[in-house]
Amino acid sequence: MKTALHMAAEMLASKLSKDAQPSVNDVLNWYNHSILPLRSSTPYTIDRFKGYIRMLYGNQPDVNGVCGDVVSFLFIEFEKEFGHFIPQYAGFNIGAVLKTGSAHFNHISVILYPFSLDNMMPVSIRTNNTGIDPASVQFPEDVTNGISLLENNIMVLDLFYKEQSKTLKEWIVARNYKNVELKIGREENFADSD
Numbered sequence: 001m002k003t004a005l006h007m008a009a010e011m012l013a014s015k016l017s018k019d020a021q022p023s024v025n026d027v028l029n030w031y032n033h034s035i036l037p038l039r040s041s042t043p044y045t046i047d048r049f050k051g052y053i054r055m056l057y058g059n060q061p062d063v064n065g066v067c068g069d070v071v072s073f074l075f076i077e078f079e080k081e082f083g084h085f086i087p088q089y090a091g092f093n094i095g096a097v098l099k100t101g102s103a104h105f106n107h108i109s110v111i112l113y114p115f116s117l118d119n120m121m122p123v124s125i126r127t128n129n130t131g132i133d134p135a136s137v138q139f140p141e142d143v144t145n146g147i148s149l150l151e152n153n154i155m156v157l158d159l160f161y162k163e164q165s166k167t168l169k170e171w172i173v174a175r176n177y178k179n180v181e182l183k184i185g186r187e188e189n190f191a192d193s194d
Helices: 004-016 024-038 048-057 067-081 115-120 146-153 168-174
Strands: 092-099 107-114 123-126 155-157 181-186
Touching (some): 024 067, 024 155, 067 092, 107 115, 115 146, 146 168, 155 168
Antiparallel strands (some): 107 155
């Protein structure tokens, strides 16, 4: 939890560096052109034994690791590249989307989501054949066009599958996630999900 002093320091820093805040497009370009080429493994070439080790000992940042390793790696690299990032001034935040399930059948990826959704994180949703099941999520009164906002304004950075960035809806379709539960939230919401 951030203290009032920490938040005041962030606000001062952001006022001094407001022009330096990255845009979503800046981050997507960085991911697509600088980060994606670093991954040489594909999901089908990763040693399955590595996955069992991670289940026992937790994830380690690794660009060529299992999905949790890759997410840890991407969070660290984001912080290195955009150390001055302050979500409320940039207008978006970084987080993750987790397809829930057993350790063998879950999957986690990094997301960029509109800062207007920050207060409702974490959120669990269900998918249907075409995207998000509207009945599976309740939105605060101040969030308009909630399903569209989630499906079309959340960008997924799925480094594990070595894919270009895509919208959450495109990612759901690409992964063939029909009738599954997804948990969406900030980095700290997944500390126990490794």
